[in-house]
Amino acid sequence: MPEKEFNFKEALEELKKINEEFDSEEIDLDIALEKFKRGLELAKKCKEKLLEVENEVIKIKEKFSASTKTQEDN
């Protein structure tokens, strides 16, 4: 099965949830270690995503010519 596409929001939410679990509950040590490992993995992926610098612009249509310039003063 192909790996699910990385979703930053979901990853960060999962990381936050792990953090909350650590904060509020007495977790079994075995589970805590697993969660800690998972947390580190998520943090690593999120940090990698943060290093991504480009955004992709897809133009739907080029309806008007460049001559229809708007007069903006900012």
Add this chain to the structure above:
Amino acid sequence: MTKKKQPNLFTEPPQVLSVFDYISLINSNLEVLSDIAVEGEVSEFKVSQEKWVTFRLKDEKEEASIECFTVIFKLNQPVEDGMKIRVIGRPRIYPRYGKFSISVENIELTGEGSLKRAFELTKQKLQVEGLFDEERKRLIPEFPKTIGLITSPDAAAYTDFLKVLKHRFGGIKIYFFSARVQGKGAVEDIIEGFDWFNQNHKKLGIQLVVLTRGGGALEDLQAFNSEGVARAVFSSKIPVVCGIGHERDESLVDFVADLRASTPSNAAELITRGRDDVGAEIEGIVQNIEYLLKHSLEEKQSFLNHFFSNCSHFISEKTYETKQILSTFFHRIEAIGSVISQKKQEIGFVLTNVEKSIKNHLITFNRTVGQQESLLKSYNPLGVLKRGYGIIRNKNGKIIKSTKDMLIGDNIETVIRDGNFISKVQTIKPTNS
């Protein structure tokens, strides 16, 4: 009424025409004036049957006015008496009454006063309808992956928005709908943009739409104060973020939008968090869970130490108690041992006594037996015979102990120490006793 072929005024100048043809001829020749905008002040503004709009357009200084006619849907902004407007339309004479008017196609408000008034009127109307209600505003996704953008590609807003967005976060897919943002066609373009995004958002996974434009005069921002655009924002199925003008600028779409940004750059700032900020948060979380895990491990270590210390204490306590018990037990065993040995001694003593006593009794008994034996031995008739006594028996062998046991003439046997002899009784003399 059948329309007749209209003669060319210049090539075929007519001599005589009917009134209708004459008016038609004038009207057709007035077509060339249809592109001219006429500016003036509105008076006698009236809407009949909620459809037909009539008003007079007059000059402020000159004594001149003209009748205007249009239908309500062509009004994209509220118009009322006293407003300064610019109209474009066909000048024509209405044949039935010979009344001259402009059949208005487009109305633009001019002058700050008119614009502000129109703004207030539309704002009031939309507010009453509930387009600005806070309850209907939707949350903007925290880390949108795919967004829609409506603006002009030539506007500074476009580059500003993309620049700031890139600075904030990467990997976002932006579907860009190019639209005019001022002047003719701006309202239509923007509405078309919303229609497009609402039709395609599911397929493309568009999570929000950004409508943006840089600052400008109130007149330039008219599209964003139009009822049409406000309604397009209101009815959008996708959450809308508006970033129009400068910080101090206020447009109607700002009130309708799910999230209002003060500028195009601010729109980019609001729809996603800065990578530094997010990075710091992630770092904070990692440190926190690291700390908590370490703390938890230390706690467990401390618990184990405490447990072992308790165990050790318990064991030494129990060892001591056991030793005490054993010591007491041995003491008791010892005491019991001494009692036993005492009793043993006593028993030994008793046994010795008993033995002695038995011995004595035996001696005495033996002695008695010896005496009895001697006595018995002394009773042996043979022994008596030795001492000179004899035993007399009758002829039947029975011992004669009395004179009465014999008769004269009886033969009697006398046994003595070394033999016997037979004799005959001749005389019996019993002794007096």
